[in-house]
Structures are given as structure tokens and as C-alpha cells.
Amino acid sequence: MTRAPQGLLVPVIIEGSAKSMIVDIGAPLSTIDPQVASELHLVTHRVRQGAMFTSRGQQFTEMANIRQLQIGTMHAADLKFLLYPARLSAGSDIAGLLGADFLRHYDIDLDFAARKLNLFSQNHCPGKVVYWRADAVAVVPMHVVDSGHIIVPLTLDGHAFSAVFDTGAFGTILTLEAAENYFGVKPGSPDTPQISDSAKGGAPYYKHVIRELTLEGIAIRNPAVYIRADLRRQGMSQWRETGTRVNSPDESGGETDLILGMNELQHLHIFVSYKEQKLYITTASNNASAKPADRPARSVEQKQIEQR
Secondary structure, eight states: OEEETTEEEEEEEETTEEEEEEEOTTOSSOEEOHHHHHHTTOEEEEOOSSOEEBTTSOEEOEEEEEEEEEETTEEEEEEEEEEOSSOSSSSSSEEEEEOHHHHTTSEEEEETTTTEEEEEOSOSOTTTTOOSOOSOOEEEEOEEOTTSOEEEEEEETTEEEEEEEOTTSSSEEEEHHHHHHHHOOOTTSTTSOBOOOSTTSSOOOEEEEOSEEEETTEEEESOEEEEEOOGGGGTOSOOOOSSOOBOOOOOSSSOOOEEEOHHHHTTEEEEEETTTTEEEEEESSSSOOOOOTTSOOOEEEOOOOOOO
């Protein structure tokens, strides 16, 4: 796996051609770049039911048939991916996006220290998934909604949230309404500066550093939380532009105010068990610092990033 401005990339082979694809667990559906589809002479057809949009409001109108897809030593055949309405990158090396519709058929191992993505069969004994050396493991319950979004419980400075687990989001993103209600932040103040404008028609982002993000015994100290108005509550469907490119309503029974993204996830080693609906988490190094709930959580130092 490699990090790029477009997202988390893995090498693939499509129709015999070497490409890269974005791994986006937070995207409901897989997509393919229109130029790549044309270059590989993929058969496309119109989407005849429903209306689906990108996070920028662009409508999907076509699907592409992929005859052969290879990831590592694994092969898949006869896949249908949505044709993305715009280019995913300036070149043609990024072929598309692997979303939850594809990934949820496997258990997903995200080894950020080794920069490896492993796909496992779901046919295994419950709980027997942590194959790497770890002093302790945090087991986090997750709920998979109909769209494929993974919802996990966590706390920000002691406040409980249900968060979307999203490898397509650049960082942890909190709605402006929740930030004001729970933390009393004032957008534009010295401790919550604006870091993006709304020139492209979206809502601006603000950055605010909190004391601690806790996920079942693992604590991340001083993470930067990116704050943005919840566009769903303003009647806009394209409510986020975080890297997750296909958006759908939350079917978890309520609205989700938080997205858990890559700035925090990159410090961890995470095994996503769709069948068990659990996350198994240690720190990204071999010496895990996850601790049981009755012990103080050891911190994972948060690396600050510059907003691209």
C-alpha cells in the first residue's frame, strides 16, 4: 500500500495491464476511471435504476464490465464497476476505486507498518485472526449498514460517538454542529483556524486539536480533528469531499457526526472481520500498545500533517 493525494493505493492488474486502485472501505461501490475503461476497451452500459452521485455532486450514469482483475495472487472475473464521471488522476495509472461492495466479501488486513493489504477468506474460527505478534489486542464491535459503511464506537475527549470507519478520508472529520455542541469550538478562532475555502462550492474546513481519541483501549493523543458543516442538514446530498467518492445515506438508525480517517488509522494494524462484525486492532509496530479496558490506554503519538 502507498499513500497518495488521491488516497490509499494498491497495485492491481486489470485486463493484463498493471495499474493502481484506491482502497476505500468507506465507499459503498467500486468505480473505474473513464479513460482507463476506454484504454482497456471495457464494455459499458447505462445505469437504468436509481440515481447515484459523487461527493461533488456528479452523477453516475454508466457501469463497466471488467473481465479480469488480479490483486496479488488472487483473481476475480466478470466484475461490474461504476464508471466514474470524471478523471481520478491526471494520468492513467490510477484505474479506479475498490469499495465496500468488493471488499466486504473478504476479511481485510490493513498492515500500515509493512504497507501491506491482505485479503483473507471469511471461513475461519471466530477470533482467530491476529497472526502477528502483539502484546495485546483491542477488539472493537462494528456495525455494517446496508450501504456497506462500517460504523464503530469511539470517544473524543470522553464524548461518545458513532464514527464511519473510512480509509478514503484523509483524517478524522467532525460536523460543525457536533463540534460546537460538544467542544464549544468557534470556527475561525486561533485554536480552530480555517484551512480551506468554499471556492469550489463546498463548505470550508476548520482544524481543531483535541486531547485524546480513544478506541477500545487504544488512545491517540492530541489528534487534529477537521471540522465541517454537515451538508446533509442543509439539504445537500454531496455532504463530504473527504476522498470517499460514492456517498449514500446512513442506515444505522441516525445521523453520523464523525468520520475516522487515515491520519489516525495509519498508526494502527487493523483486521476488519466483516463476518464477525469486529475490528481487531493493535498499533502498527510489532510491539502493540493496545491495553485492556481496565488499564490506562497507552498513547500513540499523533503525527501532524499539512493540509493538502
